[in-house]
Amino acid sequence: VHLVESGGGLVQPGGSLRLSCAASGFTFSNYAMTWVRQAPGKGPEWVSAISNSGVYTYHADSLKGRFIISRDNSENTLYLQMNSLRVEDTAVYYCAKDLGVGVDTPLDSWGQGTLVTVSS
């Protein structure tokens, strides 16, 4: 299993970013996928998850609709569209593979993460 995140960087408050996660080494369409973020010096925070088919999506309520998770099973890629970014969204964003087709399973593989910095 290999997961590689990209798309992070420095963005001003109110801006947008789209993160990508390229997956390989497993049958991507058979597994749910999750985004987890970790602010500097803090613990992990679950952000969003999507079922294997992409039909079902889940987001942390605290994001208030600013983030949207999606996937392209033909391209083996997971996405996170982040809008109206705030300083408190600054974190390393990890892409993780779920153990099963549904999101109610543990995260058994993780990427190395991509850093998102929101600052003026």
Next chain:
Amino acid sequence: DIVMTQSPDSLAVSLGERATINCKSSQSVLYSFDNKNYLAWYQQKPGQPPKVLIYWASTRESGVPDRFSGSGSGTDFTLTISSLQAEDVAIYYCQQFHTTPYTFGQGTMLEIK
């Protein structure tokens, strides 16, 4: 949201000794339909992503040394390292995947005494 509370926040244990980390959830993470506890334990070393050690509260992930074990049910869970090795120095997190958002505990930093 389900609140996950770990204890202690930090722990120093001698090499070869037992380390015990506790995790308490604000509501049960046991699903009666399959009798599984939707609880996982992760290990995170500096500069690395978390790595799953235990899931369903007591199932060891493939490749994880058998000195790591998990126990508990409902709202109270424990991660035990039976004989601490130097490479076990890390931060340990519990996570519930019973109800979204799938919350993590605040972490327990494990060090060598």
